[in-house]
Amino acid sequence: MELQVGVLISFIMYLQLFFRPIRMIADRYNTLQLGVVSSSRIFKLLDSQEHIADEGSFAPAKIRGEIQLRKVWFAYNEEEWVLKNIDFKVASGQTVALVGATGAGKSSIINLISRFYEINKGEILLDGRTIQDYSLGNLRKHIGVVLQDVFLFSDTIYYNITLGNPDISREQVLAAAELVGARKFIERLPGGLDYNVMERGATLSVGQRQLISFVRAMVYNPAVIILDEATSSVDTETEELIQSAIEKMMQGRTSIVIAHRLSTIQKADRILVLHQGELKESGTHEELLQQQGYYANLHQMQLKSVAI
């Protein structure tokens, strides 16, 4: 039997017509699977129990801001100790810098002080009283936290600073912005405080986003400031602005800083060196350099990589 060209071509075309819907179904199936996985994660999150019990009722209007960790042990997962027997005290108004390699446990200490996680053993005291006595709202009002990654909502600058708390006036926001040196750039934006940052702040520079997170922390005028210094590089001018903002924030406040900038570390009253969840050394920059231990080592490495 002979095959005519026309039949062959229509055969090929019919084949394509036949397979296309099948391929489309397969594609849809992939999308569906992605959706199933995502929604299972979302439901898990929605179902997760708030593991921090807000049972404290102590809510002082003002605190001195003295922080003490007493024999603190902590694990995210059963018995895999991330922090082991951490013991230190920060007097009111003092600045302490936490240093240590990645994974040493610096961020974990910060998470514990602001009670994002609960410790397993030991005690964390604020003005001599365990932080569990304080109401969570009160505790977090007194402790201003600035994390490395700034999360901005697609909303106004004002909303991003107050996070929807109607008790914070525009004057308060502007005063805090003034303090960290962010007022100028905010007022230059179209609409000022009402400027919509869109797409999680895509229209702002890295430095501007950081400044906004500083204002966010300062708006309650906290007695304690906890800072996870960002490592992202910014231009020299912004760097100076941020550096001076950090100094102003720390002034007159108890400060615990995860420092990457050598200048911040050197200015600290005390440096705490963490290594694999243990507090290895403590002292000033000069004292620790003389000890020729972990800190001196870290210092050497960082000078070499110029990452500091």
Ligand SMILES: Nc1ncnc2c1ncn2[C@@H]1O[C@H](COP(=O)(O)OP(=O)(O)O)[C@@H](O)[C@H]1O
């Ligand atoms: N949410 C978490 N769940 C489980 N383990 C974690 C979590 N966060 C940090 N860790 C682990 O805890 C240890 C200390 O981490 P971290 O406190 O972030 O250190 P650092 O800030 O000094 O880099 C690391 O081994 C890290 O893998």
Ligand SMILES: [Mg+2]
């Ligand atoms: Mg960290």
